[in-house]
Amino acid sequence: MSTGKVRLIMIDDHELFRDGLSLFLQMQTDLEIVATAATPMELRHLLSAHQVDVVMMDISLPQQSGIDLSKQLLKEYPKLKIIFLSGNEGQAYIEQSLKAGGKGFVPKSAPKTEVLEAIRHVAGGQFYFPSELAQSIFQQYISQLHLQTDASTVTERELEVLRCFANGMSFKEIEDHLHISKKTIEHHKKAIFDKLGFSSNADLVKYAIKNNIIEL
Amino acid sequence: MSTGKVRLIMIDDHELFRDGLSLFLQMQTDLEIVATAATPMELRHLLSAHQVDVVMMDISLPQQSGIDLSKQLLKEYPKLKIIFLSGNEGQAYIEQSLKAGGKGFVPKSAPKTEVLEAIRHVAGGQFYFPSELAQSIFQQYISQLHLQTDASTVTERELEVLRCFANGMSFKEIEDHLHISKKTIEHHKKAIFDKLGFSSNADLVKYAIKNNIIEL
DNA sequence: CGATTTTTGCGGGATTCCCCCCATACTAAA
DNA sequence: TTTAGTATGGGGGGAATCCCGCAAAAATCG
Numbered sequence: 001m002s003t004g005k006v007r008l009i010m011i012d013d014h015e016l017f018r019d020g021l022s023l024f025l026q027m028q029t030d031l032e033i034v035a036t037a038a039t040p041m042e043l044r045h046l047l048s049a050h051q052v053d054v055v056m057m058d059i060s061l062p063q064q065s066g067i068d069l070s071k072q073l074l075k076e077y078p079k080l081k082i083i084f085l086s087g088n089e090g091q092a093y094i095e096q097s098l099k100a101g102g103k104g105f106v107p108k109s110a111p112k113t114e115v116l117e118a119i120r121h122v123a124g125g126q127f128y129f130p131s132e133l134a135q136s137i138f139q140q141y142i143s144q145l146h147l148q149t150d151a152s153t154v155t156e157r158e159l160e161v162l163r164c165f166a167n168g169m170s171f172k173e174i175e176d177h178l179h180i181s182k183k184t185i186e187h188h189k190k191a192i193f194d195k196l197g198f199s200s201n202a203d204l205v206k207y208a209i210k211n212n213i214i215e216l
Numbered sequence: 217m218s219t220g221k222v223r224l225i226m227i228d229d230h231e232l233f234r235d236g237l238s239l240f241l242q243m244q245t246d247l248e249i250v251a252t253a254a255t256p257m258e259l260r261h262l263l264s265a266h267q268v269d270v271v272m273m274d275i276s277l278p279q280q281s282g283i284d285l286s287k288q289l290l291k292e293y294p295k296l297k298i299i300f301l302s303g304n305e306g307q308a309y310i311e312q313s314l315k316a317g318g319k320g321f322v323p324k325s326a327p328k329t330e331v332l333e334a335i336r337h338v339a340g341g342q343f344y345f346p347s348e349l350a351q352s353i354f355q356q357y358i359s360q361l362h363l364q365t366d367a368s369t370v371t372e373r374e375l376e377v378l379r380c381f382a383n384g385m386s387f388k389e390i391e392d393h394l395h396i397s398k399k400t401i402e403h404h405k406k407a408i409f410d411k412l413g414f415s416s417n418a419d420l421v422k423y424a425i426k427n428n429i430i431e432l
Numbered sequence: 433c434g435a436t437t438t439t440t441g442c443g444g445g446a447t448t449c450c451c452c453c454c455a456t457a458c459t460a461a462a
Numbered sequence: 463t464t465t466a467g468t469a470t471g472g473g474g475g476g477a478a479t480c481c482c483g484c485a486a487a488a489a490t491c492g
Binding site: 187 | 468472
């Protein structure tokens with residue numbers, strides 16, 4: 001990238017946002033906005049047709065979360081540099097984006113100069129994360145990475161149970177829905193509470209909303 | 217508005233979004249973007265200094281929700297036309313925006329031409345709501361408006377109890393927090409469930425989040 | 433103003449639901 | 463083979479829910 005422009009693709013389901021930002025980015029002489037995408041599928045098509053350096057990705061996407069999508073994409077395109085954009089700048093999001101292999105994170109509340117900074121850092125092979133949060137995140141993250149990656153691995157089945165509870169279902173309703181006994185549900189629920197550190201059902205609901213497991 | 221341009225102000229806490237959209241709107245010859253604001257306070261200052269026709273407002277704002285803000289502003293400036301922009305296009309949001317006196321609603325996932333349409337409609341004295349939703353909303357809304365406003369009269373005390381439950385507190389914790397007996401809390405909780413039609417605690421949490429009673 | 437309704441507050445008792453610790457068992461992956 | 467995930471079960475205790483009724487203050491109504 002020392003020669004030529006940084007080739008980038010943006011994916012965001014909000015056309016307003018997408019066009020607005022790409023308009024701004026196009027003014028930069030060192031960038032080339034190859035294309036923009038609204039859906040994961042569009043993005044896949046674009047990636048298979050173009051050579052791309054950087055993808056700017058909204059975390060909340062239709063169909064699939066940006067986190068999941070980036071994990072998949074990085075298997076196919078290991079050299080791809082992904083910068084996440086998110087309206088929600090909670091630490092949990094940033095951690096998730098790191099785990100997913102993201103190279104940068106920019107809250108949507110940031111000034112647009114920060115987007116440029118992020119792109120240039122990341123295109124140059126560096127990481128870019130919000131300075132205010134970088135310190136505490138790296139400290140906390142690095143020290144607890146082992147524990148957390150173990151702990152926060154919610155299994156598929158647990159996720160189903162979690163979704164049921166977040167939708168307000170009772171044990172009996174879940175029994176019928178998933179065809180497992182109340183005891184098994186108890187077991188999964190306990191595991192979920194332990195892994196994710198919930199102390200009330202309300203925590204569970206909030207988590208499910210934050211992580212797009214259920215609709216608000 | 218038949219003579220001269222439509223004078224509008226935009227308020228959104230995301231600079232990226234704000235600048236992107238205003239860049240696009242400035243290209244329109246019939247519009248004049250007076251200014252943009254990031255916070256309710258900025259907006260108030262701008263409104264007291266300029267003559268404005270339309271305000272485009274993000275529903276999720278720092279400090280205060282756009283719904284609350286618009287209610288207050290309309291007391292001071294009854295002629296103001298407010299268009300809400302929201303990333304969340306749930307029906308509950310649109311209903312709230314109607315109740316708050318909004319004249320238009322545009323999801324952030326809409327194409328940018330829809331923003332223009334909305335502005336022109338609203339500036340011309342009409343309402344603008346997403347066509348796909350307009351029908352069902354107006355039907356449902358108009359027919360149930362009386363019932364809903366009656367039913368949803370949650371008293372102050374009930375709201376406190378609601379907030380506690382939504383924050384994941386148990387009966388005992390609420391006893392200590394509000395200094396009332398478990399039986400009274402039960403009573404309030406039952407009233408809340410009846411009035412708002414909840415069928416699970418998860419419903420309660422979601423309601424509290426939607427209505428900015430608690431933080432997500 | 434007095435009367436009624438609403439809001440807020442408290443209680444008993446029965447029932448159901450949920451939580452917790454225990455143990456078991458099969459399967460698949462590391 | 464050990465670990466992790468999924469699945470199930472017993473039994474106890476505590477928490478929540480639901481059914482009643484009662485009462486004082488506040489707001490609203492006639």
